[in-house]
Amino acid sequence: MFKFQQKNQLRFQKEQSLVQTNPHAQLKIALCYPNLYSVGMANLGFQRVYQLFNAQNGVYCDRAFYPDPEDETAHFEKQTGIYSLETAKPINEFDVIAFSFSFEMDYIRGLKMLHLSRIPLRSSDRAKASSKKFSYPLVIAGGIAISANPEPVADFMDLIVIGDAEPVIEYLSERLIYALSSQRKAEALAEHFQDVPHIYIPASYHSKAISPELKIKRAYAKEKDLPSHQVIFTQEMEFSDLGLIELMRGCGRGCRFCLEGFFNRPPIEAIYHRVILAIEKLRAYRNKLGLIAPVVPDWSGFDALLQFLRREKIPFSVSSLRISALSEKLLELLKASKNQTLTFAPEAGSTRIRRFLNKETDEQSIFQAMKMLGAYQFPRIKLYYQVGFPQETELDIEQICASARRIQTALAMGAGRKNYPGIIELSVNAFIPKAWTPFQWIKMESLSSLEKKFARIRASLKALDGFEIKTQSAREALLQAIISRGDRNLGEILEKLALDQIRVADILRSKQIADNYLREIHPDQALPWDIIEPGVKKQYLLREYEMALKGNTSQGCKPGCKICGAC
Incomplete structure (x- = not known):
């Protein structure tokens, strides 16, 4: 026990923080990231929620993380609980445990954290065990994964925030303080949150048929809420040399x-002058910036920011690039910033599949862009592809390999070399149907088919110099697909996984699981996530799906257009 507390204290002492905290505040929250410390601290959403909670009157927010790999076995063998980072308290001594769920696979680790801390996993069991003298912490959650479809973990959560944190945290904190003053905290939630938008109390919803007025609307952040930026700095986090800004x-x-x-529609952009102010704060702690957005050059202030960074001689990195957005000016600055890796997402090797995905970049455009990129000789180029789409053929899989080889040729030509003097890293993942996307109805590819496709890509490219091939675990991909489209009945499976009472292989062999969660879904069928109202309408998603099957592309999201229903 002391070893883990000491490790936390050493980590905390190494941090530099912009956040003022008050450990003596009335409401004490353990903000839990169900993954490693190094991963959680690089998550801007996690840092943002920590900052927002600690800015509220009467609230103290500490942090906790899943055990490191070298500590995990000892935690389970000795049944050692999870301790907070700053005050070294067991998380079961906090008033509230708040999980940040960005990825479905984190649900299992989140439940393991509760189990290690001797907290009943199910909300109903915690409520039954509570009394006037003792009660377990309230367990709440947020994040894009659980916002899109909260049902797989609904029975474990007392409260779920749907959507962005910024519009919610203030009144969430106020209501939690009122609810915690009650002797029966869990029962008080329904009373104190029944009229609060964006808050889902799973125990209050039992009917499969949800009337429109009972649906939970997604919380939308505003321009004024951006940019979120890094507020805690440590050498032990991923991207530790960067000051991160959204x-x-x-x-x-x-x-x-x-x-x-599709879930976060319409996109919201940070105002330029606010970005510059945030950069000035970050520069006191880190010399180099990490610019974060789904596609960084799509931000309307990007060209002006490039001029500012060039003028001020500020190095920077970008989270993602669009092939069609490459320019000599951008590449010159990225090279001057000593970036080692640039990342792109062709997603498919054929124009046919890219049109299915609504990505219109053609092979010739990719070749010319990669040729321009090659002249700068970045040490590593990372390319993301997916397999497992409907109508996908063996030729489409071979075209992924052919696309990678063409990109290597283009890079070499741009570098003026016979062989490109860097590594091309192919990251090949399985397509996973997600709630609130046009592909939410699609059947998930089988385990054997995915494994064959991954093996074919590895075999085709492994003998070639200059390539590194990384393929996703097909088993993990299927489990993620099951969770992504799961309902409350899946809770029992997640509980057994968390308690090591069932193996993933057993789940994947179950015909009932496959029939319930991996099959094609009829568009008229009610969906577990229909309880959520994100903005975009199901009819629009269905129309996009039908266009995809016909090989047609569509215009992207243009704020104010009214087509998808989000504006």
């Missing part, structure tokens, strides 16, 4: 597989 939330490109592009 330029844009949501994406207007309309890629039909992308949750970010």
